Amino acid sequence: MTPQLVDPTTMRQTMGRFATGVAVITTESDGVPHGMTMNSLTSVSLDPPLLLVCFNHGARSATAVTDSGRFVVNLLSQRQQPIAMRFAKRGEDHFGGLGLEYGDHRVPVVPNALAHLDCEVDRIVEAGDHTVVFGRVTDVCTRDGDPLGFYQGRFSDITPHGAEPEHWFF
Ligand SMILES: Cc1cc2nc3c(=O)[nH]c(=O)nc-3n(C[C@H](O)[C@H](O)[C@H](O)COP(=O)(O)O)c2cc1C
Known part of the structure; x- marks a missing residue:
């Protein structure tokens, strides 16, 4: 067995210094809506448009996403911290009392998110204690607002520096 040079707590605390946004992944499987809060979201490729998300083994939403083959990435705004907390509670009905809105492919979406990215499951890779799901982005919609960090x-909060985006970015 390979010796563990970095223990899980050290890994978590160290990667915690990498600031991220916050997303909720939503899907529907067998008519049941699922959603979970997620920050292990990475843009992978622009052409074709691919992203990835990492599900802890045991996350109920991981099974729902792989079963349904579709999911939506909802990027949360600063005002949606209560939504992030709601969808991070284990073993709860995350959608209870929340008005459901549906995207084009019968996947529930979080209303008023900064962006919705509709995805088809492209490939699934097991990596350590997580399941990495690559999504092919099939549609997007965006709205203005400040992101939740x-x-x-x-x-x-995430505060922009300067008035204009860096020239090399666009
Ligand atoms: C800010 C934040 C980010 C999170 N990111 C992830 C993540 O990237 N992957 C993951 O598996 N769980 C992540 N979690 C934990 C899940 O949201 C939590 O375990 C959730 O209850 C799983 O729901 P489910 O089992 O109903 O699918 C995160 C929680 C928070 C608060």
Whole structure:
């Protein structure tokens, strides 16, 4: 067995210094809506448009996503921290009391999110204690607003620097 040079707590605390946004992954499987809060979201490819998300083994939404073959990435705004907390609670009915809105492919979406990215499951890779799901993005919609951040285990704000996007970015 390969010796563990970095233990899980150290890994979590160290990667916690990498600030991220916060998303909720939603899907519907056998007529049941599922959703979970997620920050292990990465843009992988522009052409074709691919992204990836990492599901902890045991996350109920992982099974629902792989069963249905479709999911939506909902990028949360600063005002949606309560939504992030709701969808992070284990073993709860995440949608209870929340008005459901549906995207084009019968996948529920989080209303008023900064963006919805409709995805088809492209491939699934098992990696350590997580299941990595690559999504091929089939449609997007966006709205203006400030993003919700996550840093060192806490929700945070993300403040833009400067008035214009960096020239090399677009
Ligand atoms: C900010 C934040 C980010 C999270 N990111 C992930 C993640 O990337 N992958 C993951 O498996 N769980 C992540 N979680 C934990 C899940 O949201 C949580 O385990 C959820 O209850 C799983 O729901 P489910 O089992 O009903 O699918 C995150 C939680 C929070 C608060």
